Amino acid sequence: MQTVKSTHFCRYEIKKSIFISYVVPMDEFELLHAKLKAEHHKATHIVWAYRYINEFDQIVENGSDDGEPRGTSAQPVLNVLRGIEGINLSILVVRYFGGVKLGTGGLVRAYSMASKMVLEKADLIPYEKREDFCFSCKYHFVQKMEYFLNKIGVDFKNRDFETDEVIWRLEISDRQKEEIKRFLSENFV
Secondary structure (H helix, E strand, C coil): CEEECCCEEEEEEECCEEEEEEEEEHHHHHHHHHHHHHHCCCCCEEEEEEEEECCCCCEEEEEECCCCCCCCCHHHHHHHHHHCCECCEEEEEEEECCCCCCHHHHHHHHHHHHHHHHHHHCCEEECCCEEEEEEEECHHHHHHHHHHHHHCCCCCCCEEECCCCEEEEEEEEHHHHHHHHHHHHHHCC
């Protein structure tokens, strides 16, 4: 499975219709969708599809044709996401109608192509399930811990500085969790 860390976009034109496609991490979907509605209020359609894993480890999929004929836009976008085994990401496609009807087959090809093009520009990364993990250490180990967490690619912005220790609250993969446990047992026990 694959996902993205940041938003990417590209532009595709066919028969005077313009398709501007965006791929975005799932946690940024709603914000980008609202932003696109405001910025592209003259666009004919803003089609979207997403895939994410819920709290029960089930893949949830959804999409919107936004007025395009049923099955001609969101479904092709969703199929592209399925094809790359995309997870925790979404694709939004803004369409400006160019005056020439594409037909149902043309719409399917256009939305598929716009989705494939934006994914080619994106930095796809392997998906790793993440979970919350909490631990503490004494102040004199903070610098060593920061160095180690940076080394294994953990973002450690959420930590609390208590009276005699630092409490770290992280969202990490299983691999990172095992590395941290090993590091803690080797250095702080």
